[in-house]
Amino acid sequence: MTSTVTPGTTVGNGPVRRAGEPGQASVRGRAVRGKPMQAGPLTYLILAVVTLISVFPLYYTIVMASHTNAEMAASTPPLLPNGSLFDNVSKAFELAPLNKGLINSLIVASCVTLGTVAFCTLAGFAFAKLRFRGSNLLLGLCIGTMMVPMQMGIIPLYMLMAKFGFANHLQAVILPTLVTAFGVFFMRQYLASAVPDELIEAGYVDGAGTFRIFCSIVLPAARPAMSVLAMLTFLTAWNDFFWPLIALSSQNPTVQVSFQSLATGYAPEQSIIMAGTLYGTVPVLIVFALLGRQIVGGIMQGAVKG
């Protein structure tokens, strides 16, 4: 997805809008037919600034996390990392159970991802390829609920979890987020176009049952969309804050909830807070650096699939 730029936007799309000076645009090389315009230096400059702003807070977290508090309070704040990082991280461990948080987050995000991908693929397949009474109504219901905020159900949900004895347990976080309406819709849209009806009909003619067809025709075809959904679900589950904050205690937190105890500790020290935050954020940033290309592709694919 990222590698294939659709041959769009041939002649148009000068940076006139941003630069506001039509003369500037003509400097840029001539557009190749059917290919996007070559970017000029100004484009690179602006994009570099945007990239810098995107990355700077993360970089500066490293700077803050690797200095002592006294060094950070200097009249000219340091701009390069220093040597106190490990010291600060180990102090952060005393404030919040960060490792426990990371493990809990891993468990929660993995379970939620598995459940979401499995259930949403099943339902997406049914909505895309099977005909049944009330399918439109159910799909409409599913899409309509994407607008409902999490806050709407949080009080009964908390009580429900308390009644099950799940409060402060990871099940309380996993169960309610095990499916998303978005996932169903996403898989439905993908499968509707990715699997030709003829193929499924051929399967029936050959005497395969619906489940057999699902396993041997639909699943292989659905794999790209499933991996996109998996990445996005994992990221969302990993970064989720509101519900885990309510459902879990600070002794058994996800990593996001443990950030809260870092910042609210007695007499919080900047450097230590930053060191803890950095420690809890680095794993997802590493994964992101490795899979960033695919995630970018997934988001863009999700945007046009609808």
Add this chain to the structure above:
Amino acid sequence: MPASSKTAAPPAAASRPPAASRRRRSTRPGSKIAYAYVAPFFLVFAAFSLYPWLDTAWVSLHNVRLTSYDKQTWVGLDNYRNLFTNEFFYNALRNTISIGIISTVPQLCLALGIAHLLNYRLRGRTFFRVAMLMPYATSLAAATVIFLELFDANLGIVNWGLHLLHLPQPDWQGSKWPSQVAISAIVTWRWTGYNALIYLAGMQAIDSALYEAAAIDGASRWQQFRHVTLPGLRPTILFTIVVSTIGAAQLFGEPLLYHNGIPNGGTAGQYQTLGLLMYQQGWTNDRLGLAAATAWTMFAIIVLAVLTNLFLARRREHKLGSPALSVGAPVVGPAALEASR
């Protein structure tokens, strides 16, 4: 809903009528089995989404405490009456709207501009895209904790920079507008790159022939942007506006962590939002009925805001006479994931 392929019956079947009718019956096996495929989703959904939403409505008509949840006393619409005569509610409503505007409008405009630049033939295209998505991968908890330090009134690098430039250095926590701007900056930082990618995908889906035709008709680049790119992106833009509106209406984590986890939205409630107010009512003040009333009010506000957006878009479309926008089929991005959390 876009037309799905399931309505397109295989035309090949029509040429062989006897086989086709038999095949047709066997193809759509009816049915019942399909419910087994949607059942897992709807069971979880009914238990952990639908039931809680409805029960929230019931709770909002009662006095309920965390410790004695089963002892609910009926109070009718008292909670709503309380809410609508409460200065805290109007403060939170105003803040939610103002933070919503400060965080959404510049964000989407910036995203549009960035997408436009990313749409050029670029060296290091993937690098720029991934780098711009880094903030999206950073959790809101981490981002808020980080920005809190950047915006620190005395030690923060933002005020240090302003000091260098001989500009006034506002109190980013204590004063109303600076604190709202700072919180909006967190939201903007996290979501601009993401929205830029959504727009970029939309731009790449625009037929290049349209640009060629416009160029032949002598349209300038700016005119092409206005009359080809923007109309082509309109469904995408509408979608991002709707999703951002929903997100802004339930803003919670940023203002909570911005005051070190205290849910009062700053010492004077200067950045108290509706989501935060609900949390405070329920979990700090132990008034679940009132919190439930706030939750339903928030939902009503979201529906109202979304409908207003759709209505304005429809009317605008009507005025322009372009049929491009089908409100029923907004492009769906993964932001819907966030929105439904």
